[in-house]
Amino acid sequence: MDLFPQFLANGLVMGVFYALSALGLTLIFGLMRVVNFAHGEFYMLGGVSGWFVTNHLGLDFFSGLIVVAAFMAAVGWLVDRFLIERVRGQGEEPGILLTIGLSIFLVNGTLLLVGPAPMKVAGAMAEGPLFFGPIAVTKLRLLAVAVGIALIVGAHLLIRRTRLGAAMRATFQDPMAASLAGIRTGHVYAATFALGCTLAALSGMLLASIYSAQASVGGLISLKSFVVVILGGMGSFAGAIAGGLLLGVAEAMWGGYVSMGMVDVIGFVLVILILLFRPQGLFSIRTERA
Amino acid sequence: MTLERNILLAFLAGAALLPFAVTDQYILHLAIMALFYAVLASSLNLVVGYVGEFSLGHTAFLGTGAYTAALLSTQAGMPMWVTIPLAGLVSAVFGFAIGAITLRLQGPYFVIVTLSFAEVLRIVANNWIAVTNGPMGLAGVGQNLFGDVAVTDKAGFFLIVLGIAAVALYFSYRFVYSNAGRAAVAVRENRYVAQSIGVDPFGTAMQAFVLGAFLAGLAGGFYAHYISFVGPEVFRFAFMATMIIMVLLGGKGTLIGPLAGAVIVTVLEEYLREVQELRLTLFGLIVMAIVLFLPNGLMGFIALRREQQAAKPTLNAAKERTV
Amino acid sequence: MRNVVLGGLLLTGVAASVPAQAQDTVRIGLVQPLTGSVAYNGKSVVEGARLAVEDMNAAGGVLGKKIELIVEDGQCTPANSVNAVEKLVQKDKVVTLVGAFCSSATAAIMPVAQKYKLPLITGVSSKASLTEQGNPYFFRAAETDALMAEAFAKILANDLKLTKVAYIGVNDDWGRGGVEEFSRDLTALGVKTVLTEYFDHGATDFFTLLTKLRAAKPDGVFVAAETQDGSILVKQIREMGLDTKVFGVGSWATADFINLTGEAAEGIHAAVPYASSMDTPRNQAFVQKYQAKYGIKPGKYGAAGYNALNIAGQAIARAGGTDAEAIRASLAKTSYEAPNGVYKFTDKGQAYGFEAVLVRIEKGEPKVIASTPVDAPH
Numbered sequence: 001m002d003l004f005p006q007f008l009a010n011g012l013v014m015g016v017f018y019a020l021s022a023l024g025l026t027l028i029f030g031l032m033r034v035v036n037f038a039h040g041e042f043y044m045l046g047g048v049s050g051w052f053v054t055n056h057l058g059l060d061f062f063s064g065l066i067v068v069a070a071f072m073a074a075v076g077w078l079v080d081r082f083l084i085e086r087v088r089g090q091g092e093e094p095g096i097l098l099t100i101g102l103s104i105f106l107v108n109g110t111l112l113l114v115g116p117a118p119m120k121v122a123g124a125m126a127e128g129p130l131f132f133g134p135i136a137v138t139k140l141r142l143l144a145v146a147v148g149i150a151l152i153v154g155a156h157l158l159i160r161r162t163r164l165g166a167a168m169r170a171t172f173q174d175p176m177a178a179s180l181a182g183i184r185t186g187h188v189y190a191a192t193f194a195l196g197c198t199l200a201a202l203s204g205m206l207l208a209s210i211y212s213a214q215a216s217v218g219g220l221i222s223l224k225s226f227v228v229v230i231l232g233g234m235g236s237f238a239g240a241i242a243g244g245l246l247l248g249v250a251e252a253m254w255g256g257y258v259s260m261g262m263v264d265v266i267g268f269v270l271v272i273l274i275l276l277f278r279p280q281g282l283f284s285i286r287t288e289r290a
Numbered sequence: 291m292t293l294e295r296n297i298l299l300a301f302l303a304g305a306a307l308l309p310f311a312v313t314d315q316y317i318l319h320l321a322i323m324a325l326f327y328a329v330l331a332s333s334l335n336l337v338v339g340y341v342g343e344f345s346l347g348h349t350a351f352l353g354t355g356a357y358t359a360a361l362l363s364t365q366a367g368m369p370m371w372v373t374i375p376l377a378g379l380v381s382a383v384f385g386f387a388i389g390a391i392t393l394r395l396q397g398p399y400f401v402i403v404t405l406s407f408a409e410v411l412r413i414v415a416n417n418w419i420a421v422t423n424g425p426m427g428l429a430g431v432g433q434n435l436f437g438d439v440a441v442t443d444k445a446g447f448f449l450i451v452l453g454i455a456a457v458a459l460y461f462s463y464r465f466v467y468s469n470a471g472r473a474a475v476a477v478r479e480n481r482y483v484a485q486s487i488g489v490d491p492f493g494t495a496m497q498a499f500v501l502g503a504f505l506a507g508l509a510g511g512f513y514a515h516y517i518s519f520v521g522p523e524v525f526r527f528a529f530m531a532t533m534i535i536m537v538l539l540g541g542k543g544t545l546i547g548p549l550a551g552a553v554i555v556t557v558l559e560e561y562l563r564e565v566q567e568l569r570l571t572l573f574g575l576i577v578m579a580i581v582l583f584l585p586n587g588l589m590g591f592i593a594l595r596r597e598q599q600a601a602k603p604t605l606n607a608a609k610e611r612t613v
Numbered sequence: 614m615r616n617v618v619l620g621g622l623l624l625t626g627v628a629a630s631v632p633a634q635a636q637d638t639v640r641i642g643l644v645q646p647l648t649g650s651v652a653y654n655g656k657s658v659v660e661g662a663r664l665a666v667e668d669m670n671a672a673g674g675v676l677g678k679k680i681e682l683i684v685e686d687g688q689c690t691p692a693n694s695v696n697a698v699e700k701l702v703q704k705d706k707v708v709t710l711v712g713a714f715c716s717s718a719t720a721a722i723m724p725v726a727q728k729y730k731l732p733l734i735t736g737v738s739s740k741a742s743l744t745e746q747g748n749p750y751f752f753r754a755a756e757t758d759a760l761m762a763e764a765f766a767k768i769l770a771n772d773l774k775l776t777k778v779a780y781i782g783v784n785d786d787w788g789r790g791g792v793e794e795f796s797r798d799l800t801a802l803g804v805k806t807v808l809t810e811y812f813d814h815g816a817t818d819f820f821t822l823l824t825k826l827r828a829a830k831p832d833g834v835f836v837a838a839e840t841q842d843g844s845i846l847v848k849q850i851r852e853m854g855l856d857t858k859v860f861g862v863g864s865w866a867t868a869d870f871i872n873l874t875g876e877a878a879e880g881i882h883a884a885v886p887y888a889s890s891m892d893t894p895r896n897q898a899f900v901q902k903y904q905a906k907y908g909i910k911p912g913k914y915g916a917a918g919y920n921a922l923n924i925a926g927q928a929i930a931r932a933g934g935t936d937a938e939a940i941r942a943s944l945a946k947t948s949y950e951a952p953n954g955v956y957k958f959t960d961k962g963q964a965y966g967f968e969a970v971l972v973r974i975e976k977g978e979p980k981v982i983a984s985t986p987v988d989a990p991h
Contacts, residue, residue, distance in 0.1 A: 003828055010820040017818075035401055086582055092344050092401055097538050098581040100531050105574025108648060112567055116652035118841045120873050129854035138852045211817040211845050212873055216650040219527065220815050223409065226402050234398070255821040260810045261784055263821075265413040268406035275395055275403045316703030323696065416784065416813075425785040426740065427691075429720045519691045519721040528690070563685065563700060570648055 015248025040218030046204025076197025347404030355510025377511030385503020427521030541587025661918030
């Protein structure tokens with residue numbers, strides 16, 4: 001039992017990380033309904049461009065974060081205007097195939113440009129351990145948790161409190177009515193996609209400073225993020241946090257008390273169970289109709 | 291319908307002559323892989339094209355079939371004519387169980403839940419060392435067809451996979467043009483209308499799903515014997531991505547489409563070896579281009595052209611010359 | 614129009630696969646993962662291999678011809694590696710094959726090599742059973758975990774004063790093999806096992822695993838992991854505030870690993886078949902050439918690629934022709950002077966005679982603290 005506090009702390013930290021890396025997908029998959037298999041690659045691009053700006057341009061971590069955000073917002077905007085827009089409203093399949101193609105292109109293009117070696121993103125502060133009683137964490141992890149929560153709250157406020165957010169909600173509820181009301185839905189879609197892309201990239205850079213950045217990390221991130229979004233309920237930020245924490249803690253407990261080897265199975269089993277018993281996810285109010 | 295049947299028959303007949311006409315082992319190997327993928331793509335097409343739900347968990351059945359055949363061969367020494375059909379049957383049972391759970395869901399939920407099942411099976415295969423030998427995989431799967439008669443050359447394997455492809459196409463054809471198949475199309479086009487005229491969407495979807503699982507299992511069984519090694523990577527998403535690309539490139543909801551898609555993608559992937567490091571980067575770009583410029587796949591494109599040609603033959607002919 | 618383009622692609626694809634005509638080079642095929650999550654290690658093998666070919670060609674090539682290295686991506690998967698080998702054998706007409714990286718991929722291409730009666734050399738795949746399959750065309754110019762454990766278990770147990778050890782390995786054949794072999798040999802020396810855990814390749818967070826490790830209170834932890842997973846794991850061991858001695862196998866004696874791991878790398882021990890700091894004239898020359906060409910010092914996999922290609926090239930030269938049977942026979946009689954000792958093959962095709970080293974990372978440099986020739990397995 002004395003291990004429990006540490007397992008719980010590990011699970012909560014991981015939970016915030018999972019929620020953070022799934023935030024972008026909450027927008028793109030949850031709201032826009034694009035089953036985005038390039039999500040992990042946006043995350044990866046965040047880490048790799050974070051490595052580039054801190055290592056080669058000599059920026060400090062936080063200015064680097066801003067540059068990466070601006071760059072990835074532009075990438076997201078372009079991807080939506082030139083690719084996603086052309087398959088909008090055609091069901092899941094073209095979107096899935098398009099983003100699979102995009103992810104193959106991005107992974108291998110990155111491999112060509114920067115090579116396959118893992119890259120180190122210099123963190124914002126030193127990495128030594130911190131102890132709270134029996135619980136060990138690091139400053140960097142606490143910082144990442146703090147930035148993660150700030151991003152989650154910020155994104156939530158953006159959707160709930162700003163004009164752009166109102167336009168987004170209107171567009172995703174009824175695109176036709178929204179455009180009749182004078183909302184330029186094309187821009188709203190692109191802005192949402194750009195925001196999702198940016199959030200994915202920011203989490204990628206933040207977590208790369210704790211782990212490392214590498215061209216091939218995307219696949220696993222995509223899968224875990226789909227799990228988090230489904231667990232929490234499509235398009236709900238509160239849900240993404242709940243889904244992330246649920247996944248993080250469940251994995252920590254399973255890994256701690258049962259076995260490390262099968263730890264990745266937890267998320268998928270949870271998804272299957274949730275969809276069996278509560279298909280709308282933990283936090284979504286409306287049920288999905290065909 | 292008859293045109294489709296005749297094209298399929300002509301394709302099979304032409305393919306049967308290939309091993310006699312071609313002696314280059316590399317081309318035969320590619321032809322074998324193309325047919326293997328054709329079976330997989332056709333089986334996925336039954337779910338994607340005729341149920342109208344997008345399954346990302348089809349590797350579950352490929353992998354189950356591959357492991358079944360590999361275990362039967364390495365543990366019990368059974369020959370291919372036993373293991374491959376059994377691989378299909380075991381996969382069909384898995385298909386029934388997974389379908390019973392997943393087919394109640396639609397849209398993105400169905401996509402993710404099927405993917406989850408494939409991942410669960412991959413992780414189990416990777417960790418259940420007593421049965422699957424875990425990440426070490428099952429090596430040295432036998433290559434005997436009946437008793438002690440071993441398949442020693444590529445021509446032999448080609449004829450076997452051609453046989454499986456013929457079975458797959460026959461079953462698909464029978465399903466698509468049966469009442470169940472027509473009902474499935476009705477469900478795909480409009481679930482509520484179909485229900486109102488007495489079609490049971492769950493039942494028809496289940497038939498397509500189980501048949502798809504059976505055929506994917508056959509392909510998996512063949513894969514185990516041909517490659518002679520099976521590891522957890524048979525459940526990996528990479529196979530899934532290849533299958534989807536083939537089905538959507540060829541044109542879903544047609545019988546010829548997946549076949550054409552399988553042949554084109556197999557050849558394309560190998561051909562791109564010429565460009566070395568750029569290979570997969572270009573492949574990604576080509577996949578994106580297909581979605582943007584051939585939204586209904588090759589068959590959709592051809593159908594469109596035929597319609598256009600029938601509508602205004604003269605105008606089109608004039609255009610052809612100027613292009 | 615688009616139909617025409619696709620059709621054209623198809624035709625050129627088939628046309629391109631018509632076998633090449635008369636060759637004025639000696640072709641060697643290399644299958645390595647160039648994409649996917651082990652691409653990093655695969656690229657190192659390719660770098661070493663290219664350097665070896667450059668060396669041999671500068672010295673006049675073999676059989677009076679230049680050697681041509683043809684590299685194909687096998688993605689570390691059985692099916693793709695088989696595709697690559699079929700292409701190399703049928704289309705490029707290579708006379709010898711080198712590869713693959715992962716043992717599963719190597720296991721899948723071994724029967725193909727045997728069917729075409731072409732020699733196959735692996736510089737990496739360490740799964741013990743590969744050389745036990747009675748495939749006469751297969752040669753392993755690499756250590757196995759059993760050989761490494763045999764060489765260093767005793768030194769480690771004594772030097773680090775180990776009494777209780779925890780074992781952590783990546784969940785694949787290599788990681789599992791490493792953990793099993795080292796735990797067997799250390800147990801035989803009276804060292805207790807307090808924890809054995811495996812994690813999946815690509816995992817990034819080890820805090821849960823390390824919590825269990827902390828509770829088990831070992832005085833040493835054995836780790837079998839490559840650069841990507843290993844650097845994160847070792848870093849997190851220190852982040853948890855654990856000061857357990859860390860030792861293990863993996864490509865740790867490299868600048869990349871030390872840079873990624875940072876200060877946490879100080880004092881860890883790695884048992885490797887090759888380290889750039891090995892103090893022999895042949896090795897110094899190799900390191901110099903490698904550094905001049907690629908800007909970094911070679912690691913375990915760079916050396917593996919370099920050695921495998923040199924072994925192949927020398928065997929072809931000794932065979933006096935490109936007849937596969939002759940190359941196979943001359944491979945069996947290999948006595949290759951590598952940067953890290955002399956490689957010979959047993960009857961089963963397992964290499965022995967080369968030096969393996971135990972390094973300790975001190976001030977960001979891998980320092981050799983013990984060196985021992987790898988014996989033939991008995």
